[in-house]
Structure formats: structure tokens, C-alpha cells
Amino acid sequence: MARVRIGEMLLQQGRIDGAQLESALAHQRKWGGRIGRAIVHLGFMREDAVLQAIGQQLGVPFVEIGARFVPHHVLQLVPQKIIRGRRVLPLARLSETRRGPLVVALSDPANLIALDEIAFATGMQVKPVLAAEADLEQAIARLVEGAPAPPSGQPHYASRTDAIDLPEDTSPITLIRRDEIGKPTVH
Numbered sequence: 106m107a108r109v110r111i112g113e114m115l116l117q118q119g120r121i122d123g124a125q126l127e128s129a130l131a132h133q134r135k136w137g138g139r140i141g142r143a144i145v146h147l148g149f150m151r152e153d154a155v156l157q158a159i160g161q162q163l164g165v166p167f168v169e170i171g172a173r174f175v176p177h178h179v180l181q182l183v184p185q186k187i188i189r190g191r192r193v194l195p196l197a198r199l200s201e202t203r204r205g206p207l208v209v210a211l212s213d214p215a216n217l218i219a220l221d222e223i224a225f226a227t228g229m230q231v232k233p234v235l236a237a238e239a240d241l242e243q244a245i246a247r248l249v250e251g252a253p254a255p256p257s258g259q260p261h262y263a264s265r266t267d268a269i270d271l272p273e274d275t276s277p278i279t280l281i282r283r284d285e286i287g288k289p290t291v292h
Contacts, residue, residue: 111162112140115150120158125149152237160235165214167235170194170244180248182207182227188249191219194241196234205229210236210244 112129115121121129121144132143141155153169160167175196180188183195197208207229211219214233224231236244 108162110140111155111159112144114162115144115155115158118158120154121149156235156237160214163214163235165233165235168196168210170196170210170236170240172247173244175244175248179207182229183209183223184226185249187219187222187226188245191216191222192238192241192245193219193223194236194244194248195223198229199232203228206232208232208234210234210241212236212238212241 109117112121112126116123116126125144125147129140129143129147129149132147133140136143141159144150145152145155153167157167173196175194179195179198182198183193188194192212194210195207196210199206199208205227207223207227209220209223209231211233212235213219214235220231220233
């Protein structure tokens, strides 16, 4: 049975309309990437709502890691090289049996290569869960690499890899002349 595309699923659920889907598809054609990211970027839905829908589509739960505590013995089950290289994070061991299962957060739970690599390295069954990329990156930095957690309630942009520095505004619309003491004077 063919899987319903996420854009069509959101349209059928009434979470976006046809014009929003067309706009997101046009954005995706122009800029690339996934349709869910385009829907979020264009402001049609919040990221967590899109990820919940994607989790529903894939049949895996969506989790928000945030400041969640993960026991050290669970983190040690997956080699750090795999955690860093595959951008995955073990969250819990559901059973004390030798075969697990081990709950692992990924931004792409359909990544069979990563799941197989984790299963091979741990000797355990792996139960994937979906997590937002930024949430996963912050959790890996905090739990594995020892970086401090960002203050709660404030965005943490320093870790974003897609951020760019913009040049100074030289727009002719706004002419700003600096006087001798460096205060901007608008003309």
C-alpha cells in the first residue's frame, strides 16, 4: 500500500488548504528540501505539529527531548561515534533483557542505515522515535558533548548550521549618515 504524502495528508486533515500546499510545493521546487520544512518556513504550521503528522505518517511517535534527562548507562549503549556521525540519541531502554528494545531519537526515523548500524553496534532491537533536528542537536551537544543547555524559553541560534551573517544594510531606501560621535542620523 502506498503511503500518503505528508502534504496531501495535511490537506485531507484540513490543517492546510490547497493554496498553502501549492505555495509549499513551489517553495520546495525553488529551494529544495522537504515539504514539511517548506510548510513550517512559510508559517502555515508550527514545526511540532508538522512533525507529529510526519510521525503519524511513518507510524513512529514524535518526542520533544528538550531538557529531558537520559541516564548515562543508556547513552553508553550506543558508541559516541555513531551518535555524532548519524545524529541519533538513545533515550531509554524499555526492557532489561539483553535484546532491548532501545528507544532512539532521529530526525529521520526511516533511515534504515542508521537503525541497522545502531542495532548491530548494540545487539539490541531499536525502536525509532522522531525528533526535531534542532532539538536533537541541542540534546546531543548537552548530553554527549557536555555543552551547557540554552536558557529555557529563549531561542538558541548559535548552534544553527543554516544561519548566515548578513552584510550591513546599504539600501538606498534608508540613508543613514553617521555624525562625528557615531550616532546615526536619518535623512
